[in-house]
Amino acid sequence: MMNEKNxxxxxxxxxxxxxxxxxxxxxxxxxxxxxxxxxxxxxxxYKEIESLQDLPRGLLSxxxxxxxxxxxxxxxxYFDFIPAGQSWKQFLxxxxxxxxxxxxxxxxxxxxxxxxxxxxxxxxxxxxxxTPRYALVxxxxxxxxxxxxxxxxxxxxxxxxxxxxARREGLFILAVNCLHPNATCFCVSMGTGPRHKAGFDLCLxxxxxxxxxxxxxxxxxxxxxxxxxxxxxxxxxxxxxRATELAAGKMGRSLDTSDLPGVLTGxxxxxxxxxxxKRCLSCANCTQVCPTCFCWEAFDKTDVLGNKTSRERVxxxxxxxxxxxxxxxxxxxxxxxxxxxxxTHKLGAWKGQFDVLGCVGCGRCIxxxxxxxxxxxEVAAIRQEVKA
Amino acid sequence: MNPIDEVTQxxxxxxxxxxxxxxxxxxxxxxxxxxxxxxxxxxxxxxDKQDYFYIVLSGRVALDLFIPHRGKIRFYxxxxxDNFGWSSVTPVVRTRTAGAxxxxxxxxxxxxxxxxxxxxxxxxxIGYLFMRRMxxxxxxxxxxxxxxxxxxxxxxxxxxxxx
Amino acid sequence: xxxxxxxxxxxQAGFENKLLMPAWAEVVKITPEAEGVTTxxxxxxxxxxxxxxxxxxxxxxxxxxxxxxxxxxxxxxxxSSSNGLVIHTIRQAASVTKATNRLRPGDVVGLRGPFGSSxxxxxxxxxxxxxxxxxxxxxxxxxxxxxxMREREKYGKVTLLYGARTPKDLMYPDEYETWNKAGIEVQxxxxxxxxxxxxxxxxxxxxxxxxxxxxxxxxxxxxGPEIMMRFVIYEALARRIPASQIYVSLERNMRCGxxxxxxxxxxPYFICKDGPVFPFNRLGPFxxxxxx
Numbered sequence: 047m048m049n050e051k052n053x054x055x056x057x058x059x060x061x062x063x064x065x066x067x068x069x070x071x072x073x074x075x076x077x078x079x080x081x082x083x084x085x086x087x088x089x090x091x092y093k094e095i096e097s098l099q100d101l102p103r104g105l106l107s108x109x110x111x112x113x114x115x116x117x118x119x120x121x122x123x124y125f126d127f128i129p130a131g132q133s134w135k136q137f138l139x140x141x142x143x144x145x146x147x148x149x150x151x152x153x154x155x156x157x158x159x160x161x162x163x164x165x166x167x168x169x170x171x172x173x174x175x176x177t178p179r180y181a182l183v184x185x186x187x188x189x190x191x192x193x194x195x196x197x198x199x200x201x202x203x204x205x206x207x208x209x210x211x212a213r214r215e216g217l218f219i220l221a222v223n224c225l226h227p228n229a230t231c232f233c234v235s236m237g238t239g240p241r242h243k244a245g246f247d248l249c250l251x252x253x254x255x256x257x258x259x260x261x262x263x264x265x266x267x268x269x270x271x272x273x274x275x276x277x278x279x280x281x282x283x284x285x286x287x288r289a290t291e292l293a294a295g296k297m298g299r300s301l302d303t304s305d306l307p308g309v310l311t312g313x314x315x316x317x318x319x320x321x322x323x324k325r326c327l328s329c330a331n332c333t334q335v336c337p338t339c340f341c342w343e344a345f346d347k348t349d350v351l352g353n354k355t356s357r358e359r360v361x362x363x364x365x366x367x368x369x370x371x372x373x374x375x376x377x378x379x380x381x382x383x384x385x386x387x388x389x390t391h392k393l394g395a396w397k398g399q400f401d402v403l404g405c406v407g408c409g410r411c412i413x414x415x416x417x418x419x420x421x422x423x424e425v426a427a428i429r430q431e432v433k434a
Numbered sequence: 435m436n437p438i439d440e441v442t443q444x445x446x447x448x449x450x451x452x453x454x455x456x457x458x459x460x461x462x463x464x465x466x467x468x469x470x471x472x473x474x475x476x477x478x479x480x481x482d483k484q485d486y487f488y489i490v491l492s493g494r495v496a497l498d499l500f501i502p503h504r505g506k507i508r509f510y511x512x513x514x515x516d517n518f519g520w521s522s523v524t525p526v527v528r529t530r531t532a533g534a535x536x537x538x539x540x541x542x543x544x545x546x547x548x549x550x551x552x553x554x555x556x557x558x559x560i561g562y563l564f565m566r567r568m569x570x571x572x573x574x575x576x577x578x579x580x581x582x583x584x585x586x587x588x589x590x591x592x593x594x595x596x597x
Numbered sequence: 598x599x600x601x602x603x604x605x606x607x608x609q610a611g612f613e614n615k616l617l618m619p620a621w622a623e624v625v626k627i628t629p630e631a632e633g634v635t636t637x638x639x640x641x642x643x644x645x646x647x648x649x650x651x652x653x654x655x656x657x658x659x660x661x662x663x664x665x666x667x668x669x670x671x672x673x674x675x676x677s678s679s680n681g682l683v684i685h686t687i688r689q690a691a692s693v694t695k696a697t698n699r700l701r702p703g704d705v706v707g708l709r710g711p712f713g714s715s716x717x718x719x720x721x722x723x724x725x726x727x728x729x730x731x732x733x734x735x736x737x738x739x740x741x742x743x744x745x746m747r748e749r750e751k752y753g754k755v756t757l758l759y760g761a762r763t764p765k766d767l768m769y770p771d772e773y774e775t776w777n778k779a780g781i782e783v784q785x786x787x788x789x790x791x792x793x794x795x796x797x798x799x800x801x802x803x804x805x806x807x808x809x810x811x812x813x814x815x816x817x818x819x820x821g822p823e824i825m826m827r828f829v830i831y832e833a834l835a836r837r838i839p840a841s842q843i844y845v846s847l848e849r850n851m852r853c854g855x856x857x858x859x860x861x862x863x864x865p866y867f868i869c870k871d872g873p874v875f876p877f878n879r880l881g882p883f884x885x886x887x888x889x
Contacts, residue, residue, distance in 0.1 A: 145617050148663045165703035168663050172615050204870065205855040208614050311864060314886050341859030343852065344617055348664040355664045357617060362858070369860060372850050373690045383888035391862065398865030473795065496790070496798060508790035511798045513807060537795040574803065577828075581800040582788045586822040587732040587762040589690070 053267055059275040060282060061257045063122075066250075067098040069220075072269055073181040078218055081137060082183030083130055088116060090130040092137075095183060102127065109230045109409065111418030125222045125252045128231060129186055129408045133337030135196060137180045138213045143359045144173045145344065150353040177209075181218035185246065187239030188231075188408040190221055192337030194245060198400040199340045209359075218265065221246035225289050229298030230409030232422060236301065238406045240293045251286040258286045299409065301422045302429065306403065307394040309429060314386065318427045323382035325417050330363035332411035332419075333388065338404045339363070364388050389421060438463045441543060444491055448515050450567045458560040465549040469542050471495075477519070477534035477542075484522035484530065486544040490514055493540015497532045510578065511537065520568060522547040523554075608651035610641060611659075611709030617853065619661040619707025620646045622683060624700050630686055630768045631761075634733065636673065637697065639683040642705060647681060653715035654740030655846060655874045659854050660685060660693070661707030662700075668693040669851035669869070672711065673736030675743035683708065686736035686768065712854035714874045716741040717844060721816040724842070725753035729829045731760040731801050734821030735768050737846055737873075741818060746779040756782045756808060760801035760825070763787055764794045782808075802828035805836065812837040820846040827885055830877060840878035847873050847880075863889065 053059070061069075070080050074096070082095040085102045095101060106117040107127035119126065148168040185193075193214075200210035224233075224240040233239030242249045247266035251258040258278055261267040278286075333339040343362035348355045362369060364387050370377035378384050396404035405421070412420045435443070441463040445451045451459060468491075471477070477488065480499060488495070495518060496508040509532075512518045518534050521527040554561030610620040622639040630636050641647040652658075652672050659667045668691070674684030689695050700706065718741060726745065730738050745752050757776065761767045764787050773783045784804050786797035797804070802825065815838050819829045826845055833843050849861035849868040856867035864883035866872060883889060 146615065150663070165701070165705075167705050168621065168707075170618070170621070170707075172618060200857065202856070205857065207616060207857055209616055311882070314889060340857070343858065343860075344666070346664050346666050352664050359616065362860070364859065370850050372848055373688075377849065378888045380888060387862075387889070390864075395862070395865040399867070494795070494797070496795075498792075506792045508792070508794060508798045511790075511796075513797075516806075574806075578800050578803055581802070581824070581828065584824060585762070585788070586800075586825050587760075587766065587788070 053261060053271055055261050055263065055267060057267075058258055058260045058278055058283070059270065060278040061250075061259045061270075061273060061275045063098070063124075063256060065273045065275065066257060069248075069269060069273055070095070070097055070181075070183070072272060073218060078179050078181035080181045080183055082220075083125075083127065085116075089114060090116070090127050091132050092130055092134060092182075098124070101184075106226060107228065109228050109413040111230070111412050111420050112415055113418075114413050121254070123252055123254065125184055125250070126226050128224060128226060128228045129189060129410060131335065131410075131414065133192060133335060133408070133410065134182055134185060134189055135192070135337050135339075137178075137182065138193070138210055138217070139196065139200070139207075139340065139342075139361075140209070141361045143209060144175070145357045145359055146170055146172045147354065147356040177212040177216060179216040179218075180213065181220060183220045184250075185219050185221045186224045186233075186408070187221070187242045188224075188233040188236070188406040189337055190219065190242065190245050191233075191236070191238035191406040192408065193219075195338045195400070195402055195404060195406065196340060198402060199338075219246045219248075219262075221249040221262070223249065223251045223286075223290050223293070225252065225293045227293055227296040227298065228409075230412045231297050231407065232299040232301050232409065233407035234294050234297045234300070235303060235422075236403065236405055236407035237303075241290045251290065253282060253286060253289075256282070258282065299412075299420070299422045301405075301407065301425055303393075303403065306425070307397045309432060310390045310394040310425070313428060313432050314390065316428050316431050318424065318431055319382050319386045321427075322385055322419060322424055323380065325419055326365075326381050326385045327417060328365045328367070328381045328384055329416060330365040331414045331416065333363035333365060334361065335410040335414045336392075337406065337408060337410070338392070341369070364391070389424060393421070393425065437467060441466050441468060444468065444543060448489065450515075450570075453563055454560065458557070458563070461553055461557070461560065462545070462550075465553065466543050466545040469544045470540075471536040471542060472539050473536050475536040477536070478530045479533045480530055482530040484519075484528060484547055486519055487517065487522050487547050487550060488512075488519045488534070488545070489517045489543040491541040491543060493536060493542075494538035495540075495542070496535055496537045498535065499532050506533070508537075509582070510575070517571060519547075520571060523550055523564075523568065525551075608649055609710065610646045610650045611707070617659075617667075617709070619659070619667075619709050621705045622708045624702050624704050624706065625682055627700065627702060631766045633690070634686060634688050634766075634768060635697065636684060636686045637700065639685065639706065639708065640681070641683075641708070650681075650683070650711075652676065652711035654718065654744055655715035655737060656711035656713050657737075657851070657854070657873065658683065658685070658708045658710030659712065659851070660687075660697075661709070662693050662696040663707065665693045665696040667707075667709075667852065669712075669854065670694075671737035671873075673739045675747075676740055677747070678743070686733075686739075688733045709854060712851075712869055714872055716744075716818055716846075716874055717816070717876075718744050721818075721842075722751045723753065723814070725811060725815045726755045727758065727805075727810065727815060727817045727833070728756070729758040729801055729804070729817060729819040729821075729826075731821030731825045732762070732766070733768075734819075734825075734846070735759055737820050738818060739769065742776065742781060746776070746781065749780045753814060754782070755780065756784060758784050758786075758801050758804040758829075760786045760788070760804075760821070762789070764790055764796070800828070801825055802832045805829075805832040810836050810838065812839070815842065817843045818846075819844070823848070823885075840881065841876050843877040845875055845877055845880060845884075847875065 101124045108115045200207040246262040249260040392404035497510040626638040628636040657671045673686040851869040852858045856870040861868040
C-alpha cells in the first residue's frame with residue numbers, strides 16, 4: 047500500500063478494476079451524475095451509469111465510412127471501443143434547453159393618449175432548473191480536445207454562454223487512454239491523441255487486470271486517495287506505455303493539416319465541391335455527432351391562444367436549408383455551398399475565430415455519414431486539385 | 435458672343451469633349467445650339483421622328499414611357515453632362531423610343547442628328563471619338579437599367595433550395 | 598475591424614447572465630414611415646436598464662416578440678436625442694417583424710443589445726464622407742448622420758446618396774431639408790418615378806457620377822441590398838478610394854448577437870459581433886463569393 051501523502055498530481059497508481067466501482071459511488075455520493083458508455087441499440091452511447099455493471103464489457107467498435115459494428119472480444123475490458131456514437135457535448139451544450147417562459151398579462155389601458163383596449167405585458171420566468179454536475183467517465187484524448195475547443199467557443203472574454211459555463215465549471219473528467227484506434231481515427235494528425243496529456247481529473251489506462259490511474263487535479267487526487275491502490279510495477283508501466291505508443295500507430299486515417307485554412311478558404315471555387323455536393327444528402331448527421339459543432343437555434347413554443355410561450359434552444363446545423371436565411375432567401379440555398387461552409391469553417395475559418403482548428407480527428411462524421419463522405423479524403427482531393 | 439462661340443465654350447467644359455481637337459469642336463458647335471428649357475417642357479414624345487441629340491448643361495430632364503393603367507413612368511433622369519436622345523445617332527432607330535421632359539429648369543446643347551451623322555461619316559476621327567464616348571454612355575445606361583430590372587428593393591421571392 | 602468606443606458590455610440590456618434573456622421595453626410611439634415600414638419608439642420598463650443602456654450608430658438590438666422570436670434591428674435614431682428612447686425603424690417583412698404590426702402604444706417587447714460594431718465616426722474625422730444607402734439601409738445610418746451633424750465642423754464635405762424603389766418608399770422625407778441645412782448634401786434617387794416626381798431617377802451607385810471625390814480624404818459608409826453595395830464599392834474603388842476607407846454594413850442571419858449560434862458567419866467572421874460594419878479591406882476575399 048502506498049501512503050496517500052506520497053500522492054501528487056501526476057502520480058500514477060495501479061487500481062484494481064473493482065475499485066472503479068467505488069470511485070463512481072464516491073462521485074455520486076458527492077453530488078455528481080456519473081455518465082459514461084452504455085450499450086444501446088447496438089451502439090455505444092454516453093448516458094448515466096451507476097456502476098461498473100452498466101459499462102459495456104468486452105466490446106470493440108469497428109468503424110468505417112457509413113458503418114458501425116460492435117465486436118465481442120470476450121475479454122474482461124471496458125474501454126476498448128473507440129469514440130461512441132454521440133459525443134460528450136450533449137452534457138455541456140444540451141441538444142434541447144429550456145431558456146425561459148413568458149406569460150401574457152393583459153391589462154385595461156387607462157392612460158390617456160393610448161388607444162382604448164388592452165395592452166399586452168409579459169411576465170418572464172427564467173429557467174431555474176438546477177445545473178447538473180456531471181462526472182464524465184471514459185473521455186478520450188480527442189474528446190477532451192473537443193471540450194477544450196468548445197471552451198473557446200462558449201467561454202470567451204467578450205461573451206460567455208452561462209449554461210455552458212455552469213456545467214463546465216462543475217465538470218469532473220475521468221479520462222481514458224485510447225488503445226484501439228480504428229479505421230476512422232486520425233487524432234495523431236490533429237495532434238490531439240491518442241494519449242492524454244492534461245485537462246483531466248483522473249486518467250485511466252486499461253490493462254487486462256487493473257487500471258493505471260494518473261491524477262490530474264486536486265479533486266482527482268482526493269478521490270483516488272480514498273481508494274485501495276498499489277504502486278504500479280515497472281512491468282505494468284512499460285506495458286501501458288507500449289500500448290499507448292502502439293495505439294498511435296493504429297490510425298486508420300490521416301489529414302495533412304499544413305496551411306489548411308489557406309488551402310480551403312483559398313479555393314472556394316474548387317471543382318471538388320461540386321463532386322461532394324452530388325453525394326452529400328445535407329442530412330446534418332456529421333454536425334450532430336461532431337464534438338465541436340456548436341451551432342444552435344432558439345425558438346418559441348407557444349400555446350394555442352398565444353398567452354404562454356416557452357423559449358428553447360436546440361442544436362442547429364449549417365446543413366439545414368434555412369440555416370442561413372435572411373429576409374429574401376437563403377444565403378446558401380445549395381448543398382454545395384452548405385458542405386463547403388461546414389468544411390471550410392471546421393478546418394479553416396475556425397482557426398481565425400478561435401485560434402484552433404474545429405476538428406479533433408475523432409472520425410465520427412465519417413462513420414455516421416449515411417453515404418460515407420470522408421473529410422480526410424475531401425481535403426486530400428482539394429489539395430490534389432489545387433496542386434494540379 | 436456669337437452663338438457658335440458660346441456653344442464651343444460650353445463644350446470645352448465637358449470632360450469628354452476635351453479629347454477633341456479645336457477644329458472638331460468647332461465643327462460640332464456649328465451644328466449645335468443652346469436651348470433654355472423650363473420644367474414641364476417636352477423635348478420629344480415616344481414615337482416622334484428623330485431630330486436632335488442633347489447634352490444637358492444644367493437642370494434635369496426625365497425620360498419616360500406611358501404605360502396603360504399606370505400612367506407615365508419616369509425611368510431615368512439626366513443632369514449636367516449626361517445626354518439623351520442618343521438613339522438618334524445610331525443608324526437603325528428612326529423614331530424616339532421614350533419621351534423626354536424637363537423637370538428642373540436648365541440648358542441643353544441640341545445637336546442636329548442628321549448633320550452629326552454626316553459629320554461622323556465624313557471625318558472618322560471625330561466619328562471614332564464621338565462613338566467611343568457614346569459606347570461609354572450606353573454602357574452606364576445599361577448598368578443602371580440592369581440594377582433597376584433587378585428591383586433591388588422589392589419584396590424578394592424565395593430562391594430555390596436543395597432540401 | 599471597427600470597434601465600438603464605449604464598453605458596450607457594461608451598457609447592455611437583457612441577458613443578466615441568462616442566455617437570450619431580454620429586457621422588456623414599452624412601445625411609446627408608432628410612426629408609419631413608408632409602405633410596410635414603421636418606426637417604433639421604445640422605453641425600457643426597468644429604469645435601471647434605461648439608465649445604463651447606451652449604443653453607437655451602426656449597432657443593433659435583438660428585438661423579441663414573445664411567441665414569435667427575435668429579429669436583429671438597428672437603432673435608427675440620433676444617439677443623444679429622442680429622450681433616451683430606443684428607436685427602431687422596421688421593415689415588416691418576415692414573421693417576427695410582421696408581428697410588430699400588431700403592437701400598440703403601451704405594449705411591451707423584449708430587447709437585447711446593443712450588439713456589433715459601429716460606424717467609424719472617430720476614424721473618419723477630417724475626411725469627406727459619402728454615405729451611400731438604399732431602402733431599409735438608411736435607418737442604420739441615420740444615427741451616423743446625426744452624429745456627424747452635431748460635430749459638423751469635424752468632417753469635410755458630407756454627401757448622402759440615398760435610393761429607394763419609388764418616391765413613396767423614401768424614408769424620413771421631412772428631414773432632408775434639415776439635413777441639407779446642417780451641411781449634408783442629400784442626393785436621393787428612385788428606381789422609377791411618376792409624373793409628379795421631379796427628383797432623380799436612377800440607382801445609388803451612379804450618383805457618384807455627380808460629384809468629384811478626393812480619394813485619399815474620402816470615406817464611404819454603405820448599407821443596403823448587397824447588390825447595391827457591390828456597385829457602390831466598385832464605383833468607390835474606381836475613384837481610387839482605398840478599400841480601408843470603404844465601410845460596409847452586412848446583413849446575415851443574426852440570431853444570438855454574441856457569436857455563439859453560428860448562423861451569421863461569413864468566412865472567419867461572425868457578422869453579429871465582428872460586424873455588421875466592416876472596412877472593405879477586411880471583407881475582400883469573402884465578399885461576393887457565390888453562396889458563401
